[in-house]
Amino acid sequence: MQMRILIYPAFLLVCFLVFMGTTDYGYVTDYLGWLNAYRDGSLRDVVHCFGYPGNHQFFHLVNYGLFKLIGSHQMAMGFVFIFAHASVCYLIYRTFRLILEAVALEQGGLIALFAAIFSALSPYAIEPLTWDACFHYLLVTALTFGAMNVLVRYVQTQKTSWLFIHLLLFFLALYTLELSLVAPGIFILYLFFMLWVKNDLKAFRKHFIILTPIYLALLVFYFISTKWMIGSWVGHYGAEKHLNFDPLILVSTLAKYFVKQVFFVHFWKFTWKEQVYVWLDDFVIATVFLLVIAGLLLLMFKKSKHKLLNKVVLAGTLGFAIGLLPVLNLFFVWIGWYENDRYSYFAAPHLYLALSALFIILFKKRYGIAWLVFVFINSFFLSKIIGSVKTAGKLTNELSASFAFYDNDHVVLLCTPENTAGVLVFRDYSDVGITLNESLDWLGKGLYQGNMTNLVQWNPTTEIDSLNVKIIAPNMVQVDIASWGTWFWRKGAGLSNFENEHYKVINNGLSFTVEAKDTIRDRIFIFNKGTDWQSIKLPIDEN
Secondary structure, eight states: TGGGGHHHHHHHHHHHHHHGGGGTTOOOOHHHHHHHHHOOOGGGGGGGGGGGOOHHHHHHHHHHHHHHTTTTTTHHHHHHHHHHHHHHHHHHHHHHHHHHHHTTTHHHHHHHHHHHHHHHHHHGGGHHHOOGGHHHHHHHHHHHHHHHHHHHHHHHHHOHHHHHHHHHHHHHHHHTGGGGGHHHHHHHHHHHHHHHTTHHHHHHHHHHHHHHHHHHHHHHHHHHHHHHHSSSOOTTEEEEEEEOOOOHHHHHHHHHHHHHHHOOOGOOOOHHHHHHHTTTTTHHHHHHHHHHHHHHHHHHHHSSOHHHHHHHHHHHHHHHHHGGGGGSSOOOOOSSSOOOOOOTTTHHHHHHHHHHHHHHHHHHHGGHHHHHHHHHHHHHHHHHHHHHHHHHHHHHHHHHHTTOOOTTEEEEEEEOOEEEETTTTTTOOOSHHHHHHHHHHHHSSSSSSEEEEEEEOOOOSSSOEEEEEEETTTTTTEEEESSOOOOOOOOOOOOEEEEEEEEEEOOOOOOOEEEOOSTTEEEEEEEETTTEEEEEGGGGOOO
């Protein structure tokens, strides 16, 4: 019991030691928009989520409060995220421990502890932990596990106060992020697990009859309020995305998440992971793969002597699948690291619970070695992404601080960093350099007031990567990639040829050319060389 007191401080200490180097990153892309909205708005704007098409009032109440406390202090916000992540993982441990101790599982405390450790050190946890636009992923996970925790206490004590707290936490989770829509399925799953193990299905039916109508009523209220507030039944990405139940997409994406989390496919050699994910785009292959997994689980359930551990593995695997349901119809990003890893933060702890129990079944008395090996693998890949986050932070901060072109009336962003290894830097979907200008506002010397044009972006792999830029005609410039593993981007995707009234851009693979169609006095083209800005002027603009 005395050792348990040290577990929360240990989570805090480990998380701060591991993630301390990421605190100079986070004020990028979407979060810059939130900073502007919070600065220009007030507490009353929480009701309408500062104009965002989603019913996230509780998230914005918390996030706006953090902004008022922290403002532009990026490092302080980084500390808040690390503290929140460590606290979420400790809550995961406490909740799983409570559930496993309720069914008298001998190694329950250790299984819960390592499920939480896997969650804390997962390389796929880094995006919601370091990108400050993702606090609602941490918050909804905390609220859901908190609700699970008090639900167990309600079942154990029959005190209605626990039931009210459980429902309150679920209600707040609903108005934090749409992932919580599947929380009742997770609650009922673990409730069934506990009472199934205790051979008390009569009690399960009793609680099911009490809880299900309340869950349904809260969900109906949520959907009606969403329709009333934003004109759609589902917010965030919209009903068209969230209500797309194409079996091919759902089955394929579930299979991809499974291999991604268990086998670390994201970190394989590019051609290997490409082949795996392309295979799983096939409905038949993805279905067969999932059926094989299900068959192995059922076979283990029937043949293994570890009946209780089998049930833990089954519950954790089902919890993972349920937790992923809201994101299975969203785009699965795999080309780079980091991006969209936040989607599995909510569901992953359940899979880690299953793996923690599975290692005992598979490795018997050597399960401790298996746990430590899995921690090592997680930590190894995590260290690689942390390195990329540090690089992205350095690029973002130093390029924002060193921008020295405020006196130029026309600045053309010839080629600026889009991301590094998938970690966002200045990703921009506009033609006018909105992201860079917002970065200048919050991380630099203030907004640039002249005319800014965004042409092309690229993905440096280190903080010293550079481009070769040369003028090849009075009105034309050529940009060559100087570092292996980088390519050109535009508006969040690979660069394609494009043309407008002022410029014509031709992508040649390892290079691109820009043709200026007009003469503009005081126009400069800028690009980065590592963390420094470089600039050129076309001869036609100097006459």
